Structure formats: C-alpha cells, structure tokens
Amino acid sequence: MRMRGxxxxxxxxxxMSRQRKRHLSWHLHGxxxxxxxxxxxxxxxxxxxxxxxxxADSKTQVLESSVETMLEITDPQEKExxxxxxxxxxxxxxxxxxxxxSPATAEICDRLELDLAGICSSTVSSxxxxxxxxxxxxTAMSPDMEIVxxxxxxxxxxxxxxxxxxxxxxxxxxxxxxxxNLRSVQGMYRSIxxxxxxxxxxxQAQKLVDEFTEFYEEYRTKNEGKExxxxxxxxxxxxxxxxxxxKSYVGSLAMLAGGENVxxxxxxxxxxxxxxxxxxxxxxxxxxxxxxLPDQVVEMFNEDFQTNDIWKHFKAVQNGRIYDLTYxxxxxxATFRYPEALEELQPILYPESAADRKKAKxxxxxxxxxxxxxxxxxxxxxxxxxx
Numbered sequence: 001m002r003m004r005g006x007x008x009x010x011x012x013x014x015x016m017s018r019q020r021k022r023h024l025s026w027h028l029h030g031x032x033x034x035x036x037x038x039x040x041x042x043x044x045x046x047x048x049x050x051x052x053x054x055x056a057d058s059k060t061q062v063l064e065s066s067v068e069t070m071l072e073i074t075d076p077q078e079k080e081x082x083x084x085x086x087x088x089x090x091x092x093x094x095x096x097x098x099x100x101x102s103p104a105t106a107e108i109c110d111r112l113e114l115d116l117a118g119i120c121s122s123t124v125s126s127x128x129x130x131x132x133x134x135x136x137x138x139t140a141m142s143p144d145m146e147i148v149x150x151x152x153x154x155x156x157x158x159x160x161x162x163x164x165x166x167x168x169x170x171x172x173x174x175x176x177x178x179x180x181n182l183r184s185v186q187g188m189y190r191s192i193x194x195x196x197x198x199x200x201x202x203x204q205a206q207k208l209v210d211e212f213t214e215f216y217e218e219y220r221t222k223n224e225g226k227e228x229x230x231x232x233x234x235x236x237x238x239x240x241x242x243x244x245x246x247k248s249y250v251g252s253l254a255m256l257a258g259g260e261n262v263x264x265x266x267x268x269x270x271x272x273x274x275x276x277x278x279x280x281x282x283x284x285x286x287x288x289x290x291x292x293l294p295d296q297v298v299e300m301f302n303e304d305f306q307t308n309d310i311w312k313h314f315k316a317v318q319n320g321r322i323y324d325l326t327y328x329x330x331x332x333x334a335t336f337r338y339p340e341a342l343e344e345l346q347p348i349l350y351p352e353s354a355a356d357r358k359k360a361k362x363x364x365x366x367x368x369x370x371x372x373x374x375x376x377x378x379x380x381x382x383x384x385x386x387x
Contacts (some may be wrong), residue, residue, distance in 0.1 A: 102140035104333035182333035231259035232283035236297035294371035
C-alpha cells in the first residue's frame with residue numbers, strides 16, 4: 001500500500017502537511033525534509049544555519065571548514081525529517097517510484113543506484129545511460145504534469161532553484177517531493193547523504209562522500225596565500241544576462257577557487273544589474289556562463305561586448321581578461337564534474353605564466369566553440385515543431 005499525503009515538504013525540502021507548514025518559516029530547516037536546501041550559501045559556511053549572526057569572511061570560512069563540519073547534519077528538526085521520510089519509504093514495502101526532473105538530480109539518482117519511473121528531457125545535457133528507456137516528463141523548467149501524474153510517482157526530485165515555479169504544480173498531485181540543494185558542491189553532498197538514508201542507499205552515498213572528502217582535503221590549500229582576484233560573473237539567458245552571486249552554483253565554484261565576487265553579500269543567487277553599476281565594481285576578471293540555449297547565448301554575449309560602448313571602459317576588457325566558461329560545467333546546478341570546473345578556473349584566476357594565460361584563453365575559445373556546436377536552438381525548435 002502506498003503511503004501518500006502523510007507529509008509535505010517545506011521550502012527547505014520535502015515539505016510537511018499544509019496545516020503544519022503554515023507555522024514554519026523560510027529560515028527553519030524542518031519542513032518535511034530539510035534535506036537538500038540547507039546552507040544555500042554554497043561552500044560559504046560549514047554550519048546548518050542559513051543566516052549566521054554577522055558577516056564573516058566567506059572565503060576564509062570555505063577554506064577553513066573541514067568536510068565533517070560542512071556535511072555533518074546537526075539540526076534536530078532536519079534529523080527528524082529525514083527519519084520520518086525514511087520511515088515512509090520503508091513502510092511501502094516496495095521500491096518507491098521516483099521521478100527526477102533535471103539532469104543533475106537524475107545523475108545523483110544514478111550514482112545512488114536508484115531506479116526511476118520518469119526522467120526529464122534535455123537538449124544540452126546528456127542523461128545517464130541507466131535511464132535510456134525511462135519515460136520522459138519534459139524539461140527541468142517545465143515538466144509535463146499530465147505525464148508526471150500518469151506515472152504515479154511516490155517521490156519527485158527537483159533542484160531547489162526551481163522550487164517557486166514547481167512546488168504549486170506538485171501540490172496538485174498525490175505525491176511526496178523534494179527540492180535538492182544543488183546551489184553548491186556542499187549542498188549536493190548533503191543531499192546525497194540524506195537521500196541515501198531515506199532510500200536505503202547509505203553505502204553508495206558514503207562512497208560518494210569519501211570521494212569528495214579526498215578531493216577537498218587536497219584542493220583546499222591549492223591557492224592559499226595568493227591574492228584573490230575580483231570576479232564578476234554573467235549568467236547568459238536567451239536574450240539577456242544576469243549577475244551570478246556567490247549564492248549560485250557558478251558563483252560558489254568561483255569562490256571556492258579563490259575568486260572574490262564583486263556582487264557578494266546578496267541573499268539572492270542572481271541579480272539584475274545595469275552595466276553602469278557593473279562598471280563601478282571594476283572587476284579584474286569577467287566570466288561569462290550560459291544557461292539554456294548556449295549557442296544563442298554566446299552569440300548574444302559577443303554582440304553585446306562588441307556593440308555596447310561601455311564594455312571597452314572596463315579594465316577587465318582592456319586587459320583581455322574576459323572568459324567564456326564551458327556550459328556543461330558551469331550551469332545552474334551542482335554536478336559531479338566540479339573538479340573539471342575548478343581546473344578550468346585555475347589558469348583564469350591565477351595565471352602564473354604565459355602558458356597559463358594562453359591556456360585560459362584557449363579554454364575560453366573552446367567553450368565558445370562547444371556552445372556554438374551544441375545546436376540547442378535547433379533542437380529546441382525541432383522539439384517544438386514535433387508537438
């Protein structure tokens with residue numbers, strides 16, 4: 001017998017029933033599953049508290065935090081929520097029917113060896129081979145709820161960045177849902193630990209955490225003692241671009257690598273800012289990332305930087321320190337390819353030789369070429385024409 005409706009997830013994760021949810025605030029981690037939306041400040045803090053007293057040096061916190069501190073689950077409400085979710089799954093007596101609505105959540109499920117009843121479709125990201133015969137439910141940003149409902153899911157897993165748009169839709173069907181904190185590598189591994197406990201995949205989750213621990217302990221001192229460059233990150237969308245703060249995934253990567261985000265301090269992942277205000281920040285480096293339709297976005301960036309006169313007054317532009325980032329590595333959600341992303345950032349942020357500077361430019365050109373060859377616009381059009 002399938003157990004439904006016993007709990008709902010709050011904004012921090014797998015919400016509670018609507019009655020109890022009214023009494024919980026955004027700042028609590030105890031919505032039905034506080035799991036995966038904890039520490040939205042990316043790698044910024046090693047504690048559970050999303051809003052610590054005062055503003056500490058984010059980069060220092062990042063580098064001084066141990067893996068145990070960053071990933072340990074200490075919040076009592078969070079622990080209770082995970083335990084309750086685990087009880088629901090165990091009481092079912094069968095493997096739960098899970099739908100993963102984004103490539104990143106699908107990849108996590110694959111690493112945890114979880115079967116899926118439904119998976120997203122994607123024009124720019126490859127999906128795990130394990131799920132090649134699984135029914136698709138539409139894109140991450142706009143899943144087809146008729147298909148989702150027809151698959152009778154017990155759980156729907158989605159990235160927290162889409163919670164505002166998707167939660168009202170999920171509330172219309174009889175299921176549990178979780179919005180995973182994929183705004184940072186830290187958040188991803190916290191999510192992995194808790195999903196592992198809930199779905200009986202503790203061994204697989206611990207293996208992944210051990211891999212991260214080994215990487216982080218080696219990486220944390222890589223740029224110790226070096227001067228931190230001031231970085232501005234533009235996230236390109238079809239037809240426009242926004243500023244990525246350190247609260248976003250791409251922003252968290254730049255900070256972990258040692259960059260100082262010129263728009264740090266906001267409680268938002270992304271900001272809409274005019275170029276005049278950007279100029280006042282005078283970044284040392286401008287990074288350009290693409291979200292959706294990367295081929296269209298890279299052309300947009302190129303045209304704007306060529307035709308908008310203000311860009312030529314930026315020191316970063318004058319010094320040739322503008323770089324396009326590989327769209328598959330620097331998206332909206334954390335993925336297991338974060339070591340590749342950090343490796344790409346290294347010669348950009350800390351060029352120690354002419355060879356490093358050449359490598360950074362080569363990677364940028366390669367990223368542009370890959371975006372142009374993605375064919376995302378044509379794929380999207382073809383998908384629309386086929387409906």
